[in-house]
Every structure is written in C-alpha cells, then in structure tokens.
Amino acid sequence: MTETLTMAEPKTREAPAPMRRIETRASTGEATTPGRSALAVEGLSFYYGKTQALFDVSLAVPERSVTALIGPSGCGKSTLLRTFNRMNDLIDGARVEGVVTLDGEDLYRPGVDVVDLRRRVGMVFQRANPFPKSIYENVAFGPRMLGMKSGGEMDDLVERTLRQAALWDEVKARLKDSALRLSGGQQQRLCIARSLAVDPEVLLMDEPASALDPTSTAKIEELVLDLKARYTIVVVTHNMQQAARISDQTAFLMQGKLVEVDATPRIFTQPRERLTEDYITGRFG
Amino acid sequence: MTPDATPATLAALDVLGRPAPGPSPREFATPRRRAAQAGWNLLWTGVTGLATLWIVLIVVVILGTVILGGWRTVTPTFLFANPAEGMTAGGIFPAIFGTCALVFLMIIAVLPVGVLAAVYLHEYARPTSPLTKLVRFAVNNLAGVPSIVFGLFGLGFFVQFLGRGMDRAMGLDVVFGQPAILWAALTLALLNLPVVIVATEEALRAVPRTAREGALALGATRWQMVRHVVLPQALPGVLTGAILSVSRGAGEVAPILFTGAAYYLPYLPTSPTDQFMELGYHVYVLATQSPDVDLTLPLLYGTVLVLLVLTFALNFTAIFLRAKIRRGMGLGDAA
Numbered sequence: 308m309t310e311t312l313t314m315a316e317p318k319t320r321e322a323p324a325p326m327r328r329i330e331t332r333a334s335t336g337e338a339t340t341p342g343r344s345a346l347a348v349e350g351l352s353f354y355y356g357k358t359q360a361l362f363d364v365s366l367a368v369p370e371r372s373v374t375a376l377i378g379p380s381g382c383g384k385s386t387l388l389r390t391f392n393r394m395n396d397l398i399d400g401a402r403v404e405g406v407v408t409l410d411g412e413d414l415y416r417p418g419v420d421v422v423d424l425r426r427r428v429g430m431v432f433q434r435a436n437p438f439p440k441s442i443y444e445n446v447a448f449g450p451r452m453l454g455m456k457s458g459g460e461m462d463d464l465v466e467r468t469l470r471q472a473a474l475w476d477e478v479k480a481r482l483k484d485s486a487l488r489l490s491g492g493q494q495q496r497l498c499i500a501r502s503l504a505v506d507p508e509v510l511l512m513d514e515p516a517s518a519l520d521p522t523s524t525a526k527i528e529e530l531v532l533d534l535k536a537r538y539t540i541v542v543v544t545h546n547m548q549q550a551a552r553i554s555d556q557t558a559f560l561m562q563g564k565l566v567e568v569d570a571t572p573r574i575f576t577q578p579r580e581r582l583t584e585d586y587i588t589g590r591f592g
Numbered sequence: 593m594t595p596d597a598t599p600a601t602l603a604a605l606d607v608l609g610r611p612a613p614g615p616s617p618r619e620f621a622t623p624r625r626r627a628a629q630a631g632w633n634l635l636w637t638g639v640t641g642l643a644t645l646w647i648v649l650i651v652v653v654i655l656g657t658v659i660l661g662g663w664r665t666v667t668p669t670f671l672f673a674n675p676a677e678g679m680t681a682g683g684i685f686p687a688i689f690g691t692c693a694l695v696f697l698m699i700i701a702v703l704p705v706g707v708l709a710a711v712y713l714h715e716y717a718r719p720t721s722p723l724t725k726l727v728r729f730a731v732n733n734l735a736g737v738p739s740i741v742f743g744l745f746g747l748g749f750f751v752q753f754l755g756r757g758m759d760r761a762m763g764l765d766v767v768f769g770q771p772a773i774l775w776a777a778l779t780l781a782l783l784n785l786p787v788v789i790v791a792t793e794e795a796l797r798a799v800p801r802t803a804r805e806g807a808l809a810l811g812a813t814r815w816q817m818v819r820h821v822v823l824p825q826a827l828p829g830v831l832t833g834a835i836l837s838v839s840r841g842a843g844e845v846a847p848i849l850f851t852g853a854a855y856y857l858p859y860l861p862t863s864p865t866d867q868f869m870e871l872g873y874h875v876y877v878l879a880t881q882s883p884d885v886d887l888t889l890p891l892l893y894g895t896v897l898v899l900l901v902l903t904f905a906l907n908f909t910a911i912f913l914r915a916k917i918r919r920g921m922g923l924g925d926a927a
Contacts (some may be wrong), residue, residue: 399720425809430805432802437646438806439824448810453814498806502809
C-alpha cells in the first residue's frame with residue numbers, strides 16, 4: 308500500500324502533508340496516540356448565499372473512532388460533514404467562516420490543494436453512486452487518478468480493498484461485471500471500497516445506509532466498526548439506534564447549531580441538554 | 593357543531609374530524625357539469641389526436657410520393673454512374689460521394705470544437721458569470737441565423753479572406769482562394785456548431801451530480817472527472833448531437849451554394865480544394881435547370897429518394913451505436 312502512495316508526486320511548494328502522512332501511518336502502521344483529534348472545527352459558520360446553515364460550531368473528532376452527527380432534517384449535519392472535504396466548494400455562493408483543521412492544518416487556508424485534501428478525506432454518499440464501469444474499475448478509479456498503472460500491484464490493491472469492505476467473496480468471480488448490476492447494499496460497500504482504495508485518513512459517510520434494507524444496513528454498520536481501527540470516521544445518520552450502535556462520540560445539531568457533543572453512551576443515557584433528550588426520545592424530529 | 597350544518601351528502605371534514613362550514617367541494621360537480629367536463633375531455637382528445645394524425649398524414653404523403661416516383665429509377669446504374677446527356681440520363685454517383693465526403697469533413701471539424709466548447713461552458717465556466725451568459729446567448733442566436741447567411745459568410749470569410757490569404761502567403765496561384773469542399777464543410781460545421789454545443793450541454797447536464805461528486809471525492813481533478821466520468825456517460829448524448837448535425841448537414845444547400853458545390857463535375861473530389869457535387873444541390877439543379885423536364889423528373893424523384901434513404905441510414909446507424917454504448921455501460925435503453 309505504501310508503494311501506491313509514494314507514486315503520488317508530492318507538491319514542491321508548502322504543505323508537505325501527504326509525505327508526513329506516509330511516514331506516520333500507512334508505512335509504519337504504528338498506532339498514533341489514541342484520543343488525538345484528527346479533525347477539528349472552531350467557530351464554524353457556513354452560508355449558502357445569504358442563508359446561514361451553520362452557526363458557530365466547534366467540534367473535535369478523535370482519531371480512529373466513529374463520530375456520529377445526528378439531528379432533524381435540515382439541521383446542517385450534511386453541510387458540516389461536507390466542510391471536511393470541501394465538497395461545499397462546488398456550490399455557488401457557499402461561504403465559510405471559522406477554522407476547520409485536519410491534523411492541525413487549516414483546510415480553508417488559501418493555497419490548500421483541494422484535490423489532495425479529498426485524497427486524504429474520503430466520502431461515501433447517501434445514495435450509492437458507483438460509476439457505470441466494472442466493479443474492478445470502480446475500485447481502481449482513485450489509484451488510477453493518482454497515476455497508478457494497471458498490473459499485479461493494482462490487482463492486489465483492488466483485492467485487498469474489496470476484502471476490507473467485506474465485498475471480495477461476493478464479487479471475486481465477476482470483477483469485470485458492471486457495478487450497476489450489484490444490489491444496493493453491495494453498491495454501497497463498493498463505494499466504501501472505492502474510497503478506501505486511495506488510502507484516506509478520514510472517511511466521511513453521509514447517511515450511508517438510509518436507502519438500504521436492514522440486512523444491508525447491518526453489514527455496513529459492521530464494516531464501520533471494523534474500519535475504525537484504521538480510519539477516522541464521521542457518519543451522518545437519521546437513525547438514532549444506528550448512531551448508538553456504531554459511534555463512539557455523538558454530536559447533536561439543530562437549526563445549524565451544535566446543541567451537544569459527548570461520548571455516545573452518555574448522549575443516549577444522560578444528555579445534558581433538554582433539546583437532546585427530547586430528540587433522542589422521539590418527542591420531535 | 594351546529595345541527596343544521598349537517599348536509600345530506602358527505603360533508604367535508606376538517607383535520608379534527610369536525611364537519612367544515614359550508615358545502616363539501618364535491619357538491620359543485622353536479623351531473624350536468626360532469627357531463628360537460630366529460631364532453632370537453634372527449635373533444636380535446638379528438639383535437640389533439642387530429643393534429644397528430646395530420647402530421648402522420650403529411651409524412652406518409654411525402655414518403656409515398658417519393659418512393660412511388662423514385663423506386664423504379666434507383667438502379668445500380670443510377671447509383672454508380674455519372675450524370676449524362678445534360679442531366680437527362682445517367683446516375684448520381686458523384687453527388688452521393690460528394691455528400692458523404694462533405695458530411696465526413698464537417699463532422700471532423702464540428703465535433704471537437706463543439707464538444708470542447710460545451711465542456712468549457714458546462715464544466716468550467718461559472719454559470720452566473722456575465723461572460724458565460726453572453727456566450728450562451730450568442731450560441732442560441734447563432735442557431736437562429738438563416739443558412740443562406742452562413743453561405744455568404746463562408747464565401748466572404750473562408751474563400752475570399754482565408755483562402756486568398758493562404759494563396760498569397762504561400763505564393764500560390766489560385767488553390768485555396770476558390771470554392772472547395774474544405775470551405776463548404778467548414779461553413780456547414782459553423783452552421784452546426786450550435787446543434788452540437790446544445791446537444792452536448794444537454795448530455796452533460798444529464799450526468800447526475802452524484803457521479804461528479806463521487807469522482808471529486810476520490811481526489812480526481814476537474815479534468816479527470818470530466819474525462820473519466822462525465823464524458824463517457826455523456827457520450828450517447830454527444831452522439832445525438834452528431835446525428836442531428838449529420839442529418840442537417842446532408843440536407844442543407846444554402847451554405848454550400850457559394851462555398852464549394854458544383855453544378856456538374858465529371859470527376860470526384862480527391863483533394864480538400866476540389867469542388868464537389870452534392871445531393872441536395874443536385875435536386876435543386878434537376879428541378880430548376882433541366883433542358884427537358886419530362887426526362888429529368890424520374891431522376892429527380894430518384895435523387896430525392898436516395899437523399900432521404902442516406903439521411904435515414906446515417907441516423908439509424910448513430911441511434912444503433914448510441915443504444916450499443918448505453919448497453920455497454922449497463923445503463924439500459926432508457927432515455
């Protein structure tokens with residue numbers, strides 16, 4: 308896996324982040340300090356044109372853990388998630404105030420290489436969106452964009468990644484088939500594999516199981532629990548049981564404000580805020 | 593809830609299950625009204641149906657006339673021989689060849705420019721910027737310019753200005769500075785540029801946002817996203833643009849009138865600077881310049897039939913190709 312990474316040409320100008328990451332994690336495989344925060348948000352406000360979607364949000368996401376973002380529809384949880392890989396940049400008139408950092412590095416500082424950022428921060432979407440290509444090519448897409456060529460190394464990477472996403476046994480006999488022939492749950496796991504193939508540090512998941520049946524949902528949840536040993540995961544979910552099952556930390560947002568963030572067991576048993584309690588007990592939302 | 597507010601018919605109930613004040617909206621639909629509404633419905637079914645029938649009828653009449661008048665004329669000799677005896681006999685092979693060559697050159701010229709321009713407009717340019725709006729406005733207006741204007745522009749710009757300029761620059765006599773298949777193809781390409789741009793943009797717009805985000809989220813650059821995700825998915829739509837421009841190109845006469853089409857040529861165009869015969873123009877010539885109308889008429893029918901068949905054949909090839917690409921991507925045959 309390290310060979311695949313070093314193939315990405317490090318930028319000559321400042322921000323040597325990709326290099327440092329190879330030294331600290333992927334190559335040595337040594338555990339970083341537990342509890343250190345990978346992502347941090349400080350006083351973040353977000354605007355779509357004149358509409359403000361986030362108000363002064365501050366949040367720390369610990370490394371190698373699962374953080375769940377919950378809250379009613381339109382509360383800004385997806386918006387918050389998409390500030391972590393600057394996916395909101397694509398929206399005309401989007402504006403950010405405050406600081407978002409990844410490993411202490413400001414993501415919105417002028418001159419940040421957004422393309423490289425998105426290689427470090429992968430994303431899985433609400434609706435599985437495999438490319439209309441073969442299963443193999445879907446997984447190989449990211450590495451190819453980095454400059455990796457076909458061959459045994461690529462085959463190994465595809466297999467390893469599909470195994471990581473618990474999909475290998477189901478698809479190993481038909482890697483050349485169109486990804487669109489897979490079931491919804493398999494497509495979503497393929498999308499997870501696709502994100503893992505570029506060896507990101509962080510995995511963002513935007514309601515990854517909301518369009519899936521219970522069995523497929525269970526598989527995705529199991530996968531998330533496996534993956535947190537290696538990756539920092541932030542997951543947006545509408546499903547509070549899901550948040551309780553898979554996350555270590557839960558943040559509750561409402562109307563663009565962060566109401567409460569705490570260890571998941573605590574949020575679901577002894578929330579400090581009345582609003583949180585009302586929401587998780589189903590009084591609204 | 594007053595007792596006199598309970599009508600005999602079903603009363604409308606409000607959200608709490610109380611009868612609403614006033615009559616139920618359903619009481620407005622008296623039997624007479626309902627009969628009238630049914631009548632109108634029937635009437636408009638008929639009117640819209642008749643309008644459709646009218647179009648079908650016209651197509652049938654046109655096709656019927658052309659096929660009945662032309663099928664006897666279209667023989668292998670007709671297809672593969674030169675016109676003879678002042679165009680009252682012989683075939684139309686030079687015109688068929690010229691049309692195919694013209695359309696081929698035009699596609700080569702128009703597709704890259706049109707597709708790249710559409711990619712820029714849709715993928716790179718900010719949709720709200722005044723410049724983008726201006727360019728779009730210009731493209732849409734270009735589509736409305738009468739084709740004869742393009743013909744005159746082609747003569748003035750390509751033949752007179754560009755062609756003569758090239759001759760002067762290269763110290764040649766008259767090679768480029770005269771009507772030629774190259775200039776005719778470029779003029780046609782210009783005419784079809786809006787068709788290709790609009791069709792390509794349409795195809796790009798149809799590529800779902802989720803596919804784009806999927807690529808960008810994997811750390812693809814914008815160009816990598818366009819090249820590896822957007823364009824492959826938009827290919828069927830781009831082909832539609834090509835189809836449209838082909839059928840338009842094969843039938844347009846005005847743009848090539850001054851820029852390269854020949855009344856009669858005993859040889860086939862072998863160089864881009866040759867003139868050429870073309871089916872549409874040949875139809876015009878046969879219809880207006882014949883020394884003997886009775887002898888020419890069957891040839892005229894035959895030529896029109898060949899032109900129609902050629903256009904249809906090109907269209908069907910492209911439609912078939914498009915369906916095949918769609919199936920190859922596993923997208924199904926749906927639009």
